[in-house]
Amino acid sequence: MSQSSDDARTYSRAHTERFRHELFELLRIPSLSGDPAHAGDIRRAAEWLANHMRDAGVENVEIMPTAGHPVVYGEYLGAGPDKPTVLVYGHYDVVPAAMEDGWDTDPFEPVEQNGRIYARGATDDKGQMMTHVNALESYLKTAGRAPVNVKFLLEGEEEISSPNLAPFIRDHLDLLAADVCVISDTSMPSIEAPAITHSLRGMTYIQIDLEGPKEDLHSGLWGGAAHNPALALVEILGKLYNPDNTIAVPGFYDDVVALTQAERDMIAKTDVSEEQYKQVTGVPALWGDQRFTIRERLAARPTLDINGMWSGWSGPGPKTIIPQKAGAKLSSRLVANQDPQKIYRLLKDYIESIAPKTVTLKVELLTEGRPALIPFDLPEMQAAARAYETGWGHTPVFTRGGGSIPVVADIGDMLKIPVVMMGFGLDSDGLHSPNESYSIEMFHRGIETAIVYFEELAQLPR
């Protein structure tokens, strides 16, 4: 390693506490992208980021409008045109969180405990995103320059599946031109076993709304001759699954590329045992498609999940009504080569075909995203592996991520560059759950690994 990357790493170690406290400022902003009531917080988060990036030495920082929440852009081009340019993607928006969901502490007042930072967005993605800003600062405040050019593309709509990011990229191909994209928004099984994600699932997210009577009916006066929308929903949802826990929607699996034996062998390297799964999740027993291992089910197979379901009275005590309506949110995790739009049509057509005529039905697409698969023999992927070796002292394995970052496929296709998913989260971080947290050690190892990765990239033959 060069003197400048050693100096940068030393600087990052000397400023660990400040980096954390700056991250806390960002975590305190409840930047929920899915709830219009929080549009102001999204704006505040973007402004905080822009100001912070300017302080770190990033140039031409700008809050750029989209049809939805803004993108925060910034760049450092001081390495010069003969050095590679890294496009750092991250997102400053978060999913909802409230004490009543089971948080032990206020989700928007970060707390350090047991070596972890507890807050919504700690690992997904504010903590991981800041890694690269802190890494660049560590170069600029020591050597005064970094070994590569860096561009930041930080969006505020990842948690609602980035509806406006693809158009933004298409409109700014020159501004965003780069040699490689790096994203830290994934996780590894444990701190001792670094892993780089090379595959992500896509998504089709729908909402079903049923309406029966024009208002809630007194069940004693009117029940018995009206189809209860809650029951109609139960009937419809029940028909989406087969007894073997596979998905009953005709055509759903048609485009799934079968796993090769080599792929199954690689996936087996990070398989989890039934005991491990039960311990992490707390479920009393496992479930799923028995033809596949647990890790295959978690990351390499498509799913159809009920994310939410509602009808009638859920408050305290009894209420004797036939509810006016019922609804559900359903998301499907997709694998190569499933197309989210085709899956939406299959779901909609099937649900419409099985819905009883005693209720009215609406099926709506909420979000979608394509799956992504990045070959792990690319030089930029191997450079990332070397950076982890330096940061961790261990060679990382390449794994499939079960989550969805729709922009990975978009960036790869539109900017025609490899996307390297340098995740610094842990599978146990509880992202999207109550008590989401981020390991403080992972945060600081991540910054050092990002520092080394910039140098590794600078040394690749061009």
Added chain:
Amino acid sequence: MSQSSDDARTYSRAHTERFRHELFELLRIPSLSGDPAHAGDIRRAAEWLANHMRDAGVENVEIMPTAGHPVVYGEYLGAGPDKPTVLVYGHYDVVPAAMEDGWDTDPFEPVEQNGRIYARGATDDKGQMMTHVNALESYLKTAGRAPVNVKFLLEGEEEISSPNLAPFIRDHLDLLAADVCVISDTSMPSIEAPAITHSLRGMTYIQIDLEGPKEDLHSGLWGGAAHNPALALVEILGKLYNPDNTIAVPGFYDDVVALTQAERDMIAKTDVSEEQYKQVTGVPALWGDQRFTIRERLAARPTLDINGMWSGWSGPGPKTIIPQKAGAKLSSRLVANQDPQKIYRLLKDYIESIAPKTVTLKVELLTEGRPALIPFDLPEMQAAARAYETGWGHTPVFTRGGGSIPVVADIGDMLKIPVVMMGFGLDSDGLHSPNESYSIEMFHRGIETAIVYFEELAQLPR
């Protein structure tokens, strides 16, 4: 009719506006019995009632404690021991209501429009309950005496199925001793066709709670190997019903007394057409057990209704989780001779037998009540029919009510007196629904009919 009942009716007509404005005061108190946060409002409603009854001339008015919300008791014994005593039962509690449920006006700020009073509790039961207080006042403020003795038993827990009323009655048999009980808490199909309810259904109300993982799981990280509690709930609820819309719980129908042809003929007198049902409820098509007419299904057959259902995320936008838990509220309307405790055991045993081992299950009894059937050839029932003839100019028919007033069976059994359900509501009042209302004409006709009924009762041979 006697001079004193004529004078009382004249008085009641002269004070219609004041009676309504007094009712408004009571309707403004959100006396929700099912929500602990409203215990203070329940207390305020009881105090308002007690004060108002004293002003009307009722004696020995007292707010009497129970293990739950208090009973308001009061009496007028001035008719003397040779005259019959009428026990008036009513309830001052209401079910929940909120603007977001679809109310056009604040449910706790009564509004007069189109000859109706819009407010939660307008018909169920504050408006109907006040009928008898206003009727007694009309005698006491004119003749200075009433033709019968009157006792008031007004409770605050009817909407949570009166858990503490039976013990209260058992502890106060002497205080409550009477010759007949009258309850105005039922309705008739239309203002032109008066009807007296002689049968009510019972109830078993349960709550099902399922838990899967220890917290919401990120569906991309952990989905595929955990049984989604929402899906487990769908599977369980789906197995409670047969394809012909009957209830699949083994033994559920065992104790149901079959309807005789004579009973079916009587029920046919108030049958509703498919068109009428669709118009009132707004459903696109009818549903139910095709072996029975609509009115039979609404009032004379047992049901099992999903009153509420919940799991995971129901807010705006997407959230990609495997929910931690799922739940449902289910109520069963029972007919003679079904026993609510036995039905609870049948439901619990069956649900426990079909629940998958991949989730944990809790089945809980929320409330229960026995069905009631009062012969309509009793003198007190025939006296009620004559009172309606005077108040309305039409002979009423006797009908079966599909709703549940558990106390009807309790009062009949414990005090050994007939219970006459002199309902002054209309089936279209929308009780338990948004925009509940009470016809102003029904309110005032009810007061006059109650005035006449007191006199009719006084004239019965003893």
